[in-house]
Amino acid sequence: MSKKNVIVGQSGGPTAVINCSLYGVVSEGLNHPDQIGHVYGMVNGIEGFLAGNYLDFEKALPGEKLKGLTYTPGAYLGSCRFKLPEDLADPVYPEIFKKFEELNIGWFFYIGGNDSMDTVDKLARFAEKTGNDIRVIGVPKTIDNDLVCTDHTPGFGSAAKYVAETVREIILDASVYEKKSVTILEIMGRHAGWLTAASALARRFEGDNPFLIYLPETAFDPEDFLRRVEACFEKNCNVVVCVSEGIHDKNGTFICEYDSTAGTDSFGHKMLAGCGKYLENLVRSRLGIKARSVEFNVSQRCSAAMLSACDQKEAIMAGQFGVQEALKGTTSCMICFDRKTADDGSYSMELSTHHVSEICNKEKAVPAEWITADGTDVTSDFIAYARPLIMGQAEVPHGEDGLPAFVYRK
Amino acid sequence: MSKKNVIVGQSGGPTAVINCSLYGVVSEGLNHPDQIGHVYGMVNGIEGFLAGNYLDFEKALPGEKLKGLTYTPGAYLGSCRFKLPEDLADPVYPEIFKKFEELNIGWFFYIGGNDSMDTVDKLARFAEKTGNDIRVIGVPKTIDNDLVCTDHTPGFGSAAKYVAETVREIILDASVYEKKSVTILEIMGRHAGWLTAASALARRFEGDNPFLIYLPETAFDPEDFLRRVEACFEKNCNVVVCVSEGIHDKNGTFICEYDSTAGTDSFGHKMLAGCGKYLENLVRSRLGIKARSVEFNVSQRCSAAMLSACDQKEAIMAGQFGVQEALKGTTSCMICFDRKTADDGSYSMELSTHHVSEICNKEKAVPAEWITADGTDVTSDFIAYARPLIMGQAEVPHGEDGLPAFVYRK
Numbered sequence: 001m002s003k004k005n006v007i008v009g010q011s012g013g014p015t016a017v018i019n020c021s022l023y024g025v026v027s028e029g030l031n032h033p034d035q036i037g038h039v040y041g042m043v044n045g046i047e048g049f050l051a052g053n054y055l056d057f058e059k060a061l062p063g064e065k066l067k068g069l070t071y072t073p074g075a076y077l078g079s080c081r082f083k084l085p086e087d088l089a090d091p092v093y094p095e096i097f098k099k100f101e102e103l104n105i106g107w108f109f110y111i112g113g114n115d116s117m118d119t120v121d122k123l124a125r126f127a128e129k130t131g132n133d134i135r136v137i138g139v140p141k142t143i144d145n146d147l148v149c150t151d152h153t154p155g156f157g158s159a160a161k162y163v164a165e166t167v168r169e170i171i172l173d174a175s176v177y178e179k180k181s182v183t184i185l186e187i188m189g190r191h192a193g194w195l196t197a198a199s200a201l202a203r204r205f206e207g208d209n210p211f212l213i214y215l216p217e218t219a220f221d222p223e224d225f226l227r228r229v230e231a232c233f234e235k236n237c238n239v240v241v242c243v244s245e246g247i248h249d250k251n252g253t254f255i256c257e258y259d260s261t262a263g264t265d266s267f268g269h270k271m272l273a274g275c276g277k278y279l280e281n282l283v284r285s286r287l288g289i290k291a292r293s294v295e296f297n298v299s300q301r302c303s304a305a306m307l308s309a310c311d312q313k314e315a316i317m318a319g320q321f322g323v324q325e326a327l328k329g330t331t332s333c334m335i336c337f338d339r340k341t342a343d344d345g346s347y348s349m350e351l352s353t354h355h356v357s358e359i360c361n362k363e364k365a366v367p368a369e370w371i372t373a374d375g376t377d378v379t380s381d382f383i384a385y386a387r388p389l390i391m392g393q394a395e396v397p398h399g400e401d402g403l404p405a406f407v408y409r410k
Numbered sequence: 411m412s413k414k415n416v417i418v419g420q421s422g423g424p425t426a427v428i429n430c431s432l433y434g435v436v437s438e439g440l441n442h443p444d445q446i447g448h449v450y451g452m453v454n455g456i457e458g459f460l461a462g463n464y465l466d467f468e469k470a471l472p473g474e475k476l477k478g479l480t481y482t483p484g485a486y487l488g489s490c491r492f493k494l495p496e497d498l499a500d501p502v503y504p505e506i507f508k509k510f511e512e513l514n515i516g517w518f519f520y521i522g523g524n525d526s527m528d529t530v531d532k533l534a535r536f537a538e539k540t541g542n543d544i545r546v547i548g549v550p551k552t553i554d555n556d557l558v559c560t561d562h563t564p565g566f567g568s569a570a571k572y573v574a575e576t577v578r579e580i581i582l583d584a585s586v587y588e589k590k591s592v593t594i595l596e597i598m599g600r601h602a603g604w605l606t607a608a609s610a611l612a613r614r615f616e617g618d619n620p621f622l623i624y625l626p627e628t629a630f631d632p633e634d635f636l637r638r639v640e641a642c643f644e645k646n647c648n649v650v651v652c653v654s655e656g657i658h659d660k661n662g663t664f665i666c667e668y669d670s671t672a673g674t675d676s677f678g679h680k681m682l683a684g685c686g687k688y689l690e691n692l693v694r695s696r697l698g699i700k701a702r703s704v705e706f707n708v709s710q711r712c713s714a715a716m717l718s719a720c721d722q723k724e725a726i727m728a729g730q731f732g733v734q735e736a737l738k739g740t741t742s743c744m745i746c747f748d749r750k751t752a753d754d755g756s757y758s759m760e761l762s763t764h765h766v767s768e769i770c771n772k773e774k775a776v777p778a779e780w781i782t783a784d785g786t787d788v789t790s791d792f793i794a795y796a797r798p799l800i801m802g803q804a805e806v807p808h809g810e811d812g813l814p815a816f817v818y819r820k
Contacts, residue, residue, distance in 0.1 A: 166713070173424055177491070304579060398803060
């Protein structure tokens with residue numbers, strides 16, 4: 001049997017550890033020189049690949065340089081937001097597989113979220129339909145933690161650590177003056193509130209700030225919110241509130257749309273921004289209290305300064321395991337995490353695969369039982385779930401310029 | 411001679427290292443048990459002290475706990491924004507000094523920026539006028555780096571490191587798609603552009619992003635800005651622009667006021683926000699290009715994750731040196747930094763004192779010769795000035811909850 005080659009791509013929004021999974025795929029691919037010839041990378045995902053853009057990892061990141069991926073946020077290979085047509089008879093499919101054939105590809109890995117798993121699913125179905133034995137594997141990543149069939153997703157732990165640590169720092173910052181103040185923190189999450197829920201990890205004791213946490217899983221009532229904020233002042237003069245960007249009222253209208261217009265991205269998702277600013281203005285005008293809002297923005301997904309060591313390790317394992325499974329012949333699947341409890345009661349995690357068709361285009365919300373009945377907090381079960389995922393500080397080498405020494409494609 | 415006591419307060423906005431200077435004052439105070447009895451802390455600055463709030467550090471942070479201040483952002487003692495009356499005949503002055511006398515205070519230290527140095531100046535003048543031999547010393551802190559008579563201020567180095575590192579990460583994040591995009595980063599700085607200038611430290615090579623850097627020291631022209639953004643696309647499809655919150659046009663109108671109304675804080679400063687959002691909308695509507703903006707917000711001044719080891723060390727030294735000077739009898743001064751060049755050409759720093767009346771209520775802007783003639787960048791002289799200040803990563807101990815183990819007053 002002549003040796004075949006591996007190709008890997010990245011797709012969707014970057015995370016702090018999407019390059020860790022890339023490192024996992026590439027390093028494990030290079031570990032099997034008996035079976036695998038080259039390990040190629042698609043530049044800018046399937047869209048860039050269609051335009052002929054790819055690289056050979058042994059040339060791009062030779063030797064020890066490859067390790068730089070484990071602490072470099074963003075997407076080393078570049079990304080795309082490109083939805084393949086629903087109709088498998090579309091000429092783009094044979095075009096992609098012709099390119100696979102030209103590069104003698106035997107295994108294809110795609111690192112991404114649920115939109116990217118849609119690409120994995122379609123390519124796997126096309127391969128099956130045409131009798132092509134190329135192995136097609138999805139490696140999960142998303143800070144949103146909203147993929148089904150997996151306990152959690154690589155990228156969430158580091159984003160959750162960023163949120164928890166930054167919320168803890170801002171609580172400190174908010175507490176310096178003895179004057180009533182409300183600080184609204186707007187955290188990423190369109191439909192799933194996992195990341196906003198992680199703000200509860202910032203608390204040092206029960207009843208600590210953030211006093212109110214609002215997820216998109218429950219309807220938001222501005223009048224009830226104002227009453228609760230006022231009640232919080234009995235506990236502390238500095239009130240910190242965490243909200244998902246995607247909070248909405250009982251009619252489904254996004255709070256950020258109360259005073260602004262929202263666009264849509266190329267997948268048709270509503271682009272949200274501004275519920276924090278809206279609530280800041282609401283508190284100031286209705287309660288007459290000093291208010292400010294902070295939008296956490298892209299640092300949630302691209303900061304290496306608060307990389308979770310657990311997340312980093314698991315993201316690498318997901319990539320490695322993907323290659324091991326593909327070499328066994330597994331295809332049409334996504335790598336999944338199964339939570340186990342070690343003998344000493346501590347957290348442990350095992351890897352498995354699920355058919356990608358069960359996963360793509362689905363979203364996993366925070367379970368209702370992990371949200372308090374009044375919809376303003378998460379339960380201790382959520383804390384127990386999320387805490388292990390933010391443990392450990394990953395080391396990031398710094399250069400002579402005093403800044404992280406990331407690796408770059410160009 | 412009977413032993414007298416030290417009291418120290420913090421004032422103005424918090425920084426990542428204002429507690430390092432507090433550590434310097436307290437630890438050095440406790441180092442002189444022959445001369446100093448107790449080391450007290452004013453809770454919520456001079457305003458809280460007037461209300462009777464203070465603590466004894468040997469009780470509040472005994473033994474090794476004191477060291478926790480060196481990596482805890484915010485203001486451990488709490489802060490205030492309280493301007494003492496201009497008229498030294500005002501009854502508040504004898505009221506303060508009566509409280510000093512009750513606590514047998516011999517030395518008073520106030521850690522803050524130029525508004526706080528105004529407090530130091532007035533109290534020092536009142537002491538002089540009334541023949542009170544209490545020593546009154548200001549210890550500088552401000553992320554804005556705008557105090558005169560000192561090479562730089564504690565707090566700037568860590569904020570500059572936060573800006574440089576976060577800009578570097580966002581450049582990575584912005585570079586993943588091969589589609590034209592403009593990312594506007596809004597950085598703190600009302601009148602002085604030091605912190606925005608620090609974004610230039612993020613560049614890995616000459617001509618790297620951020621392509622445009624706008625400080626409040628030069629007038630901003632929106633039309634010229636749009637022309638320059640368009641020209642940047644010849645270099646790269648992802649353009650990152652850094653702007654100070656306080657940029658204004660040639661008539662002095664703040665850009666953020668172009669489409670919003672601005673309030674004023676208790677010192678009469680205009681409260682600015684939103685020039686980034688304004689420019690984002692301008693780029694999108696006028697150039698039809700995908701644009702986003704990120705307001706760096708309070709994490710610039712309260713993040714411990716990117717603490718500069720140089721800044722941390724110097725902030726501690728400033729507090730220690732203040733006590734040493736006060737014990738020698740120095741008064742009415744602020745601790746200043748003088749830059750020296752070591753024999754091997756490397757950066758070194760010496761401490762000195764300047765009369766606080768030369769410093770309070772003044773602002774040091776970025777020198778015109780460190781800004782390029784077209785007003786869209788800083789020169790290599792600025793880089794050489796700022797680079798040493800962001801060097802080194804301070805260690806922050808983490809607790810069993812996976813988050814920084816800060817110390818708290820309550």
